[in-house]
Amino acid sequence: MREEGISAIEKFMPLYRALTDLEAMRNAAARLRDDPISQLYRRYSLPYALCIGVVRAGEWASTVAETLVAEGRYGVAVGEDLEAARRMLEEAVARAAQADPWLREHPPRVEWWGGQFAPASIPADHPLVQTTAAAFADTTNAPAILEGMTYGADMRLLVNEGRTPTILFGPGDVRDAHRPNERIAIADLRIATQTLALTALRFCGIA
Numbered sequence: 001m002r003e004e005g006i007s008a009i010e011k012f013m014p015l016y017r018a019l020t021d022l023e024a025m026r027n028a029a030a031r032l033r034d035d036p037i038s039q040l041y042r043r044y045s046l047p048y049a050l051c052i053g054v055v056r057a058g059e060w061a062s063t064v065a066e067t068l069v070a071e072g073r074y075g076v077a078v079g080e081d082l083e084a085a086r087r088m089l090e091e092a093v094a095r096a097a098q099a100d101p102w103l104r105e106h107p108p109r110v111e112w113w114g115g116q117f118a119p120a121s122i123p124a125d126h127p128l129v130q131t132t133a134a135a136f137a138d139t140t141n142a143p144a145i146l147e148g149m150t151y152g153a154d155m156r157l158l159v160n161e162g163r164t165p166t167i168l169f170g171p172g173d174v175r176d177a178h179r180p181n182e183r184i185a186i187a188d189l190r191i192a193t194q195t196l197a198l199t200a201l202r203f204c205g206i207a
Contacts, residue, residue: 005064009057011103012068016052018096019072022089023050030077037078037121040148047150048075050089075150078119086112117152120159120166128165128203135198136169139191149174169195 026048030038041047052072058065076085090110097103122129124146133144149168158166171192172184 002064005066006102008065008068011100012055012057012070014096014100014103015093015108016070018092019050019052019089022092023048026050026075026077026088036124037148040124040146041150043147044150046075047148048077049150050074076119078121078148080119082118115152118156118160120153120156121148122159122165122167126165129167131203132167132169132195132199135202136191136195139194139198 023046027046030041030047050072052070054071055068056070057068059067074085074089076082093108093110097107129146133146136142136144151174153168155166155168158164169192171188176183
């Protein structure tokens with residue numbers, strides 16, 4: 001009944017385009033900002049990515065798909081109001097649905113679920129940042145590079161809920177973490193260990 005069914009897959013296409021347009025708009029706006037936080041994300045082309053990583057649709061290969069569920073990740077900027085960011089996505093989906101006669105009568109539903117990682121930061125001139133950077137430089141004879149990270153982390157809980165100054169620092173390349181053959185080079189582990197030990201000693205006024 002190809003001519004009688006309304007394909008949820010086809011109706012998802014304008015919604016997906018609306019989401020990618022939203023991603024492009026948000027990141028273009030971020031590139032125009034010149035505040036200290038935005039400077040930390042300059043090397044990323046998509047610091048605030050909107051990624052649809054899972055799409056499930058239909059019940060049978062020869063039947064028009066009547067349902068579709070898409071799941072994804074929505075990057076939020078440091079300092080951005082979370083409720084405002086959610087409304088921005090919901091409004092983008094609603095506008096796309098209004099432009100389609102069928103979706104206008106059968107609007108899609110947006111749900112916020114699972115792990116939601118709020119952004120967090122501390123000032124670059126905070127003693128914890130400066131002490132760690134100096135310890136790294138003394139350990140490696142190379143300057144520390146300060147930059148923002150685009151992944152979710154528990155730092156949000158320590159900073160936002162626990163009011164505890166926190167930084168993200170560790171050995172190796174984050175791309176080698178949380179994947180098959182997860183690994184760290186011994187040399188990188190040694191550098192991180194020495195840096196943290198020196199940071200703790202200096203921060204506590206011992207060295």
